[in-house]
Amino acid sequence: MPPGVYSGDNLITWGRNNSALGDGPFCEAWKANLQNDADHTILWRRYVLACAGYHCVHLNGDFVECGVYRGTGIKTVMDYLGGRAFPKRFFGYDTFDYNPVPGHAFPGQEAGLYEEVISRFDGYPQVRLIKGLIPESFTQGLPPAISYLHIDLNSAEAEIAVLEMLFDRVVPGGIVILDDYEWSGVYRVQKVAEDAWLDKRGYRVFPLPTGQGLVLKR
Ligand SMILES: C[S@@+](CC[C@H](N)C(=O)[O-])C[C@H]1O[C@@H](n2cnc3c(N)ncnc32)[C@H](O)[C@@H]1O
Numbered sequence: 001m002p003p004g005v006y007s008g009d010n011l012i013t014w015g016r017n018n019s020a021l022g023d024g025p026f027c028e029a030w031k032a033n034l035q036n037d038a039d040h041t042i043l044w045r046r047y048v049l050a051c052a053g054y055h056c057v058h059l060n061g062d063f064v065e066c067g068v069y070r071g072t073g074i075k076t077v078m079d080y081l082g083g084r085a086f087p088k089r090f091f092g093y094d095t096f097d098y099n100p101v102p103g104h105a106f107p108g109q110e111a112g113l114y115e116e117v118i119s120r121f122d123g124y125p126q127v128r129l130i131k132g133l134i135p136e137s138f139t140q141g142l143p144p145a146i147s148y149l150h151i152d153l154n155s156a157e158a159e160i161a162v163l164e165m166l167f168d169r170v171v172p173g174g175i176v177i178l179d180d181y182e183w184s185g186v187y188r189v190q191k192v193a194e195d196a197w198l199d200k201r202g203y204r205v206f207p208l209p210t211g212q213g214l215v216l217k218r
Contacts, residue, residue: 008041011209020047029079033072036107045179045210046076052175052214053077053148057088061147061171066134066162067179068092069106071117073150074127084123088147092129093137100133101155135161146170152179156193163197170217181205181213 006013020026020043030046033039039046056063065074071092078086096114099105108116114131121127130140134153146169151159159178170176178194180187191205191213198205198215205213 006044008043009045009210011044011211013209020044020050023047023050026050026080029076029083032079033076035070035072039072042210045212046073048208048210048212048214049073049077049150049177050080052150052177053081055173056148056175057081057086059147059171059173061145061169061174062089062091062143063148064091064093064143064146064166065150065152066093066159066166067150067152067154068094068096068117068129070108070113071120071129073152075120075124077148078124078126086124086126088126089143090124090127091141091143092127093134094129094131095133096129096131101153101158104154134158135165138165142166142169144169147174149174149176150179151176154180154187154190156189159190160193160197163194167201167217172218174217176215176217178205178213178215180211182207182209183211 004015006016006018026047030043068074074090074092078090096117097111099109118129130137132140146166149166149170151162153159180190181194203215205215207213
């Protein structure tokens with residue numbers, strides 16, 4: 001990309017600093033974890049997660065991702081923040097081997113994916129990957145306090161279930177990232193449901209140009 005220009009993930013900007021590309025440790029973590037074409041395009045989205053992680057690692061509470069797929073989101077953040085020495089537990093919840101959202105199966109979501117993702121985290125004992133349907137799978141284990149919560153399920157119903165179960169566990173100053181919040185079209189139902197849920201509790205989502213939404217817990 002020419003200096004100052006960003007183009008990817010339905011986002012075109014110019015005259016910007018492209019801070020992600022100036023952050024050497026992030027670029028290293030990002031490149032080390034690229035697995036497919038989609039991973040290349042979502043650099044800015046990943047940097048939002050990395051910066052949220054950088055903030056949350058200083059708070060009480062563990063990290064949680066709902067919707068893990070191959071674990072690239074988790075591993076990029078962990079590798080940015082110490083890799084094997086990452087100082088928190090990181091809980092990841094997914095069905096892994098199939099996608100319960102109709103029409104949303106990703107390449108490789110078949111028997112064996114869970115084991116593949118587990119082996120990707122060899123040497124990362126902080127990671128707990130919990131296989132099963134959210135929210136039922138939360139009975140297999142949940143951290144009592146959460147500082148970082150990334151919700152990426154492509155389903156309004158499941159994402160609201162996560163908010164119901166986990167939002168109160170997010171510590172003051174903690175961050176919730178809603179991956180699809182600012183995407184329109186078929187994703188818009190998520191924003192509509194999340195706005196209604198959060199409005200009742202006096203929260204407004206920061207809509208990000210990456211398509212994500214950010215909630216700062218108090
Ligand atoms: C977009 S992918 C997650 C990508 C990942 N966060 C990343 O950054 O690379 C969405 C995932 O959510 C999972 N998922 C959707 N609904 C779910 C549910 N109710 N319970 C468990 N997993 C679910 C799918 O199986 C899929 O792997």
